[in-house]
Amino acid sequence: MRGMYIHIPFCHQICHYCDFNKVFFKNQPVDEYIESIGEELSIMANEGVSFENVETVFLGGGTPTSLSEKQLERLLAIIQEYVDVSSLKEFSTEANPDELTYGKLLVLKNGGVNRLSIGVQSFDAELLTKIGRTHGPDDAVRVVNDARRAGFDNISIDLIYGLPGQTIEQWQDTLEKASALDLPHYSGYSLIVEPKTVFYNLMNKGKLPLPGEDIETEMFSMLMDYMEKEGRHRYEISNFAIPGNESIHNLIYWENDSYAGVGAGAHGYLAGKRYSNIGPLAKYMSKTANGERPLQQTHNVTQIEAMEEEMFLGLRTANGVSAALFQKKFGQSLQEVYGKTVQSLIERGLVEQVGDRTKLTRMGVYRGNDVFQEFLK
Incomplete structure (x- = not known):
């Protein structure tokens, strides 16, 4: 982590x-x-x-x-x-x-x-x-x-x-x-x-x-x-x-990397799993006192979900999403998976290609939620 x-x-x-x-x-x-x-x-x-x-x-x-x-x-x-x-x-x-x-x-x-x-x-x-x-x-x-x-x-x-x-x-x-x-x-x-x-x-x-x-x-x-x-x-x-x-x-x-979430109601992302802890204090404390992880929910992130997250989290940043890093993480090219979506967003003036990276334009920053939605299947 x-x-x-x-x-x-x-x-x-x-x-x-x-x-x-x-x-x-x-x-x-x-x-x-x-x-x-x-x-x-x-x-x-x-x-x-x-x-x-x-x-x-x-x-x-x-x-x-x-x-x-x-x-x-x-x-x-x-x-x-x-x-x-x-x-x-x-x-x-x-x-x-x-x-x-x-x-x-x-x-x-x-x-x-x-x-x-x-x-x-x-x-x-x-x-x-x-x-x-x-x-x-x-x-x-x-x-x-x-x-x-x-x-x-x-x-x-x-x-x-x-x-x-x-x-x-x-x-x-x-x-x-x-x-x-x-x-x-x-x-x-x-x-x-x-x-x-x-x-x-x-x-x-x-x-x-x-x-x-x-x-x-x-x-x-x-x-x-x-x-x-x-x-x-x-x-x-x-x-x-x-x-x-x-x-x-x-x-x-935003780089979609791993982190631990500790405490009541905290969220974490470890070993390909997203999890949330129990929120109410008494229940959280009872679990830890008994030597148990105080987990409320766990979810194994699928390859498709991880790719979606890579796009809408990465696009929040000014650096955008790197095609090379996408390929390294997922064994598939960004063009192969999202080429048509990216091209459509470029034509609408919401994203741009700068070298290896796909980034939001100024208009795309204003309409970020519309852009992110395009990557959710």
Whole structure:
């Protein structure tokens, strides 16, 4: 495996758009859950899963920084029992601006974490309140300054556009304030209203004033143009970086490579199998306590499915899909399998051939989902 994702499902506040596996922090068995992470890693090791070649570890959630300093120290110590943290190319954690104290930053740094992905989302105080965030714009600036003081230089922030009631002017202001932080990496996502969220319920009641497709497209265009102007190249549809600061962990996903998913509700891809873990904490912890993998589902990925994934994941990246690598992985040529589909997309102006690679055009980036659908049988 190249990467490891570890899920921390605890939150002090549930955002209105979030559909990830999460629970309110209060009255939860947090310490016991952290020990269950160690139990799951031990079970995997006993089953022959090797952690020797792990390049990246990513702590996601939920909110990993909802943990106390002591809890973070214990989690990091458990990870170090199975992974040589000193040899990792990247060790990332997600973070909330109002929970990432200077003390926690030092714990993370001392535990081997070298990259922060901070959920800023917006620099507009009113919008932050509307989407259920508990931090303000000043918290975002403060935490970036604190992170640099603690020795972090690989810092990314997430931004969201297409928020309820969000205007072009508000988005422009957020882009300017984000740029002023002069970070090596930015992620910009359009709001997706997922089932079982506060926003989904409001939308069904007709009480979610979304900007509309035309404005959302304009916001995406602004994001791409602004990042290019600031020297942050788009290396994936929603991700921008100074060259050399791309997220290695996320590239593992888009390169359709292997990674472990650890924790309640986590997903993984190992030895040709995609799997998901049990989501509810009590059931997850009961399984690991009994020495069993806490698996909810497993699926053996067929050759056709793997080829489909190679195309729609690879096309998300600016580098696109390599015909030579496709041939090496699957023993068939990209032309043989998808030649007619690719030619049709070229004629419609959605993809282009650049040397060995098939890539999205600018129009294809806007219509990515339409392109990806073409590769699903």
